Amino acid sequence: MSEALSAERPGLPGALHAGWASLPNALHAEWTKLRTVTGPAWLLAATAVLTVAVSAAATAAVRCPSGIACPVDTTKLSLSGVQLGQAIVAILAVLAISGEYSTGMIRITLTAMPRRSAVLAAKAAILTGLVLAAGTIAVLGSLLAGRLILPGHGFTPARGFPLLSLGDGPVLRAAAGSVLYLALIALLSLGIATAVRDSAVAIGIVLGLLYLFPIIAGVVTDPHWHRHLEQIGPMNAGLDIQATTGLSSLPLSPWAGLGVLAAWAAGALLAGGLLLRLRDA
Amino acid sequence: MSTGTITPYRPEARAGRDGFAQVLRAEWTKFRTVRGWVIGMVVAVLVMLGLGLLTAGGSTSSCQQAGGGPVRTGAACGPTFTVGPGGGPVDDSFYFVRQPLTGNGSITVQVTSLTGLLPPANPNIQAGPNGPTDTRPGLMPWAKAGLIIKDGTRPGSAYAAMMVTADHGVRMQDNFTHDTAGQPGAVSAASPRWLRLTRSGDTITGYDSADGTNWTQVGAVHLAGLSSTVQAGLFAASPDYTVVSQNFGGGTNGSSGPSQATAVFDHVSRSGTWPGGTWTGDYIGAGGASGIGGYHQASGRFTVTGSGDIAPVVAGHGNEGDPATTLTDYLVGTFAGLIAVIVVATMFITAEYRRGLIRTTLAASPRRGRVLAAKAIVIGSVTFVAGLVAATAGVIFGAQLSHHKGTYVFPASWATELRIIAGAAALLAVAAVLALALGTVMRRSAAAVTVVIVAIVLPYILAVASVLPVSVSDWLLRITPAAAFAIQQAAPQYPQVTALYSPGSGYFPLAPWAGLAVLCGWAALALGLAVVLLRRRDA
Numbered sequence: 001m002s003e004a005l006s007a008e009r010p011g012l013p014g015a016l017h018a019g020w021a022s023l024p025n026a027l028h029a030e031w032t033k034l035r036t037v038t039g040p041a042w043l044l045a046a047t048a049v050l051t052v053a054v055s056a057a058a059t060a061a062v063r064c065p066s067g068i069a070c071p072v073d074t075t076k077l078s079l080s081g082v083q084l085g086q087a088i089v090a091i092l093a094v095l096a097i098s099g100e101y102s103t104g105m106i107r108i109t110l111t112a113m114p115r116r117s118a119v120l121a122a123k124a125a126i127l128t129g130l131v132l133a134a135g136t137i138a139v140l141g142s143l144l145a146g147r148l149i150l151p152g153h154g155f156t157p158a159r160g161f162p163l164l165s166l167g168d169g170p171v172l173r174a175a176a177g178s179v180l181y182l183a184l185i186a187l188l189s190l191g192i193a194t195a196v197r198d199s200a201v202a203i204g205i206v207l208g209l210l211y212l213f214p215i216i217a218g219v220v221t222d223p224h225w226h227r228h229l230e231q232i233g234p235m236n237a238g239l240d241i242q243a244t245t246g247l248s249s250l251p252l253s254p255w256a257g258l259g260v261l262a263a264w265a266a267g268a269l270l271a272g273g274l275l276l277r278l279r280d281a
Numbered sequence: 282m283s284t285g286t287i288t289p290y291r292p293e294a295r296a297g298r299d300g301f302a303q304v305l306r307a308e309w310t311k312f313r314t315v316r317g318w319v320i321g322m323v324v325a326v327l328v329m330l331g332l333g334l335l336t337a338g339g340s341t342s343s344c345q346q347a348g349g350g351p352v353r354t355g356a357a358c359g360p361t362f363t364v365g366p367g368g369g370p371v372d373d374s375f376y377f378v379r380q381p382l383t384g385n386g387s388i389t390v391q392v393t394s395l396t397g398l399l400p401p402a403n404p405n406i407q408a409g410p411n412g413p414t415d416t417r418p419g420l421m422p423w424a425k426a427g428l429i430i431k432d433g434t435r436p437g438s439a440y441a442a443m444m445v446t447a448d449h450g451v452r453m454q455d456n457f458t459h460d461t462a463g464q465p466g467a468v469s470a471a472s473p474r475w476l477r478l479t480r481s482g483d484t485i486t487g488y489d490s491a492d493g494t495n496w497t498q499v500g501a502v503h504l505a506g507l508s509s510t511v512q513a514g515l516f517a518a519s520p521d522y523t524v525v526s527q528n529f530g531g532g533t534n535g536s537s538g539p540s541q542a543t544a545v546f547d548h549v550s551r552s553g554t555w556p557g558g559t560w561t562g563d564y565i566g567a568g569g570a571s572g573i574g575g576y577h578q579a580s581g582r583f584t585v586t587g588s589g590d591i592a593p594v595v596a597g598h599g600n601e602g603d604p605a606t607t608l609t610d611y612l613v614g615t616f617a618g619l620i621a622v623i624v625v626a627t628m629f630i631t632a633e634y635r636r637g638l639i640r641t642t643l644a645a646s647p648r649r650g651r652v653l654a655a656k657a658i659v660i661g662s663v664t665f666v667a668g669l670v671a672a673t674a675g676v677i678f679g680a681q682l683s684h685h686k687g688t689y690v691f692p693a694s695w696a697t698e699l700r701i702i703a704g705a706a707a708l709l710a711v712a713a714v715l716a717l718a719l720g721t722v723m724r725r726s727a728a729a730v731t732v733v734i735v736a737i738v739l740p741y742i743l744a745v746a747s748v749l750p751v752s753v754s755d756w757l758l759r760i761t762p763a764a765a766f767a768i769q770q771a772a773p774q775y776p777q778v779t780a781l782y783s784p785g786s787g788y789f790p791l792a793p794w795a796g797l798a799v800l801c802g803w804a805a806l807a808l809g810l811a812v813v814l815l816r817r818r819d820a
Contacts, residue, residue: 058743058749058753061749061750061753062749062750062753063750080743083739083742083743084735084739087731087734087735087739088731090731091727091728091731094727095727098727102635198628198726199725199726199727199730200624200627200628200631200726200727200729200730201321201624202727203624203726203727203730203731203734204620204621204623204624204730204734207620207730207731207734207735207738208617208620208621211616211620211734211738211739211742212332212616212617212620214742214746215613215616215738215741215742215745216332216335216336216613218745218746218785219336219609219610219613220336
């Protein structure tokens with residue numbers, strides 16, 4: 001409908017019109033918006049710093065005394081900061097759209113860029129890029145912390161815990177997967193925030209989705225239910241990507257788990273995109 | 282400037298408008314007239330109730346009779362526990378060398394040795410058909426042997442016992458849940474222990490002594506309604522071999538078969554009326570199935586061997602009472618309710634900043650501390666009432682659902698039930714005040730909501746997820762706001778039973794009210810900071 005309206009405008013030169021609605025311009029506009037306020041930069045920095053800090057703290061808290069078998073997945077342990085990092089990524093993603101609603105900016109954005117799906121796609125693309133960058137720093141920092149701390153706490157190569165290295169296939173998969181995990185969390189949050197518009201409600205729903213599944217799975221005694229909850233929960237399933245040991249006992253294979261999260265994110269974006277098209281801003 | 286010129290500008294109505302009751306009323310009006318917030322509170326109640334019932338209804342026990350037959354589900358086959366005098370599930374299984382005792386009387390004995398056998402260290406080696414062949418010498422820490430006076434031979438009946446234990450010295454225990462320490466130290470031929478039990482009416486008194494001459498009273502217990510003729514004598518028991526590892530993965534509890542304890546008794550002497558005349562040795566409870574046990578009597582010396590335990594069943598995941606639920610499980614929805622409440626409570630202040638209403642509010646009531654106090658009271662009370670409704674309904678309906686589904690529910694005293702229900706409501710209310718305070722400090726909804734949810738929920742998830750060692754998990758649940766979930770612990774921790782008492786299995790490091798106090802401390806701190814900032818900053 002919006003295309004039909006703008007196409008009827010006689011005064012607008014065709015070339016200019018095409019340029020205005022094109023995705024590169026939308027991307028440029030979203031990039032400018034995120035770049036010129038200080039919030040996103042701070043949140044991205046906080047994502048990296050807090051993820052590394054929590055990972056290092058968790059790693060430092062675990063020791064393997066000599067003479068005891070330690071059933072510890074050191075890769076997963078050194079990436080545990082992602083559980084906090086995802087919350088900050090969620091704030092960033094929620095604010096990317098709900099910030100526009102709270103200030104009324106969304107009306108200007110949609111006037112300048114009437115193709116609403118392009119606006120959402122541009123926001124998603126910029127957000128993904130930024131989170132991938134911050135997530136890479138966070139994950140590499142966490143692994144480096146693990147590599148430095150673990151050997152001093154009894155997790156030595158001699159006892160079957162090789163130094164964490166990206167040259168190791170499963171470790172590389174866990175690291176790359178964790179970065180993708182953060183990006184998918186951003187997309188999930190963006191989709192939900194587009195659908196509900198209010199930042200407080202959106203962040204509540206996102207954190208509820210992430211944190212409630214593991215808690216409920218923890219108290220359900222029925223093994224079938226327990227397994228299903230672990231398979232469909234976006235956080236449980238998505239974080240399967242961090243596992244490097246005991247893969248056979250996982251409720252889902254690592255990549256399938258990340259796929260579940262991707263499905264959640266796609267569903268949320270779709271719902272958000274549809275509502276954005278259908279509703280008045 | 283005299284005060285006379287100022288007074289006319291302060292009309293009498295001013296005092297009334299500035300009163301705290303008016304501020305309170307204004308805040309209440311704001312809350313109840315914003316539809317989204319009221320809906321948010323209703324949603325909090327519904328998700329809290331719904332998730333709890335989903336959990337209670339999600340587990341259906343199913344079973345099949347030993348001889349085959351149709352698989353039955355639901356109420357037809359809950360776990361069958363022996364029930365003790367206190368109403369809770371118990372283990373009551375031991376080897377008993379006994380005689381009837383009529384009326385008052387006493388029995389005294391000297392214990393000179395306590396030894397035992399453990400099942401193979403490698404759990405994959407099963408005991409052979411002719412009894413456990415790969416056993417090794419050793420004692421479970423709570424292997425026990427001594428004197429017992431029991432109200433008949435029915436498992437679960439009332440009792441009082443004086444015993445020596447492997448690692449915990451002399452103990453007096455009664456009715457499964459009570460445990461009193463006597464002399465410390467292990468028993469041996471060089472350092473024997475003398476034990477005595479005396480019955481006088483419904484009261485049984487236990488004594489211990491190192492030499493049989495100088496006696497110390499360990500305890501006196503009252504067993505209500507004790508029959509006039511009771512069974513009294515010697516016993517031995519040793520709980521199933523369990524290794525509780527509290528190092529990794531949130532703790533694990535591996536059990537691999539029965540262990541046994543053998544005690545040597547000397548100088549058995551009795552007073553009172555013992556009409557039986559001869560000793561009978563047999564198993565109480567299910568322990569006889571292991572094929573371990575027996576007694577041998579020669580020249581006044583008794584050697585008694587037994588397996589099993591006389592103790593309460595411990596609730597929690599990974600423990601013996603695992604298939605059963607506790608009241609806490611009905612309130613797992615508290616986490617979902619918490620998130621909804623935090624969102625509403627944060628918006629209660631951040632919405633004023635976003636809309637600019639805060640300037641009107643502060644113009645109408647310039648004493649800013651009072652405004653915040655009124656907001657805290659309104660949001661705290663509303664949340665408390667909502668939480669009370671949800672928790673009460675959750676516990677009532679959850680119990681019915683569990684009964685219907687055949688899930689065993691650990692009984693809890695009415696005081697515990699009340700504490701858990703009121704505690705859930707208080708937890709939500711204090712969390713709401715914390716969210717309000719942080720919303721005032723940060724003035725941004727998204728950041729404030731995230732900080733509060735992450736501070737309360739994430740430490741709990743990290744503590745119960747199998748990532749951190751138990752010691753670290755315990756510290757997380759002592760100092761972070763997540764400590765408040767201790768208020769929801771339903772099952773008590775029994776020091777006389779070796780089991781997995783970790784956050785993951787429902788046991789918290791702090792006492793219930795102490796845990797809630799930690800959250801209150803955080804809320805008070807945040808509220809203090811919020812008042813200071815609200816006064817100093819321009820709105």
